[in-house]
Amino acid sequence: MQIQRSVETPAAPAAVFAYLSDFTTTNEWDPGTVRTTLLSGDGGAGTKYRNVSKFAGRETELTYEVIEHRPDSRYVIQGENKTVVARDTIDIEPAGTGSRVTYTADFEFRGVAKYAAPLLAPAFKKLGDEAEEGLRDALAKL
Secondary structure, eight states, X not given: OEEEEEEEESSOHHHHHHHHTSGXXXXXXXXXXXXXXXXXXXXXXXXXXXXXXXXXXXXXXXXXXXXXXXXXXXXEEEEXXXXXXXXXXXXXXXXXXXXXXEEEEEEEEOTTHHHHGGGGHHHHHHHHHHHHHHHHHHHHTO
């Protein structure tokens, strides 16, 4: 399952990247996030975070690791637990005097959860819509 949204902001790519590559900022803009904390690292490749999110009324915890860190242009982080692998890709490109951010979240379900995944499509669409709004609002403040 995939969610993809694009947001434009007047903020420069460097400012957008600095903000979004600190994954703890999901506390500010991702409506599903209950809390994200840094476990280890400096934000670059190999940095690890603990994310607790609420989805469909249930809290779930994932451990994320930064797997790609290209300053001012691309940030990829992957989270896992026993039922899902979530890969978030943030692409940033210049747009006029600001930036365009394309946020892609890919979810691969494991075990019995993979059979329930198609039923969750409307909830994922809602999550994507809310994340787009939160991201737009947060980036407008940069």
